[in-house]
Amino acid sequence: MHPLSAIDAISPAWNHTRRLLWHPRNWRLMLKIGAVAVFAQLGGANFNSGSFNNGFGNGTHNSTGFPHPAVLAALVGAIVFIAIFALLFSLALFYLGSRLQFVLFEVVLRSDTTVAPIWRRYGAATWRWIGLKLLFFIACFAVCAPFLIPVIIAFVHNVAASTHNGSIDNPAAFIGTMLGFIGTIILIAIFVAVLYSLLHDFGLPSMALESTTMGETVRRVWNMFRAEPLQVLLYLVMRFVLGFCGSLCSNILLFIGIMISCIPFGIVAVLDYFVLKGAGTGGHIAMIMVWVVLGVLFVALIIIGAIILTGYVYTFIQAYALYFLGGRYPLLGQYLAPFWPRTHFPVPPPVYEPPPTPPAPPAFDPPTA
DSSP, rough: OOOOOOTTTTTHHHHHHHIIIIIIOOHHHHHHHHHHHHHHHGGOOOOOOOOOOOOOOOBBTTTTTOOHHHHHHHHHHHHHHHHHHHHHHHHHHHHHHHHHHHHHHHHHHHOOOOOHHHHTTTTTHHHHHHHHHHHHHHHHHHHHHHHHHHHHHHHHHHHHEEETTTTEEEEEHHHHHHHHHHHHHHHHHHHHHHHHHHHHHHHHHHHHHHOOHHHHHHHHHHHHHHHHHHHHHHHHHHHHHHHHHHHHHHHHHHHHHHHHHHHHHHHHHHHHHHHHSSSSHHHHHHHHHHHHHHHHHHHHHHHHHHHHHHHHHHHHHHHHHHHHHHHSSSSHHHHGGGSSSSSSOOOOOOOOOOOOOOOOOOOOOOOOO
């Protein structure tokens, strides 16, 4: 498989995704792979533990105006318990997403939709992958902290200097400080997201196929970027553009599907009201139960549609990464070769060979008299 540019890899990736998800015409298969693709995103940098805003103004107070010690201890204990539970839940989702990233990789690579056997194969590789990502996030924090901490200190100082008795003395300076702080956060987030995309798209395949170490995985990613920096940068831009356009299209399709689904659900709900509104207490209870069932079915339909559409986009992005990398990683290209259209192979032009020259006829020697 020859290397493809960031533009040329779009078409085979789209055809591969359509063949994997759309050609079987099986919504259960689309839901299964879509769920794998959606939950695999939890293995990235987008897992957050909840924040808690607890106030004690309306609690039981003692004579000094503070909560009773027993009440305060109970609240602190509840907060600590919720925080620990949220942390453990986030770590569990992080592990689940990290392992499903291997599952999605192999599903797209081999067009193998048996998720359970693939899940069992990547137990050990998942821990190496998690360790590499944790080291990556720590390194990003160490690199960004010298830039981020002064920005935070300057932001807090400027906000404190711009406000007096709850009012803003200089709105223009306050808005400028706010925009500068938000812009810095966005730039740092983009920087981390770009590096993580490189690590995931070009590092995870070697860990999955060859069980490479963390150091070897990072070295391969760096060597690929150093060999073709312009193509890799173009790939990152196209990856963002394709993901944004795919998400926009999926949201539009989901909205249209919701509007269409509202028609039959609304008709049934209205008929239920007119049929049972005069049936007494039992009829009213039955009417409410029908509405509850309709609501549950409607929400379930929305969730299924969102998973299928969003999963289709994520699966296409995974296929796009594989086809861009396939020509630069021979082992990966061997797996993609059976799905590669024959027309994409470079065919040498035919060479014209003239027909062989027939032998000269023998000279005529007439007999002598």
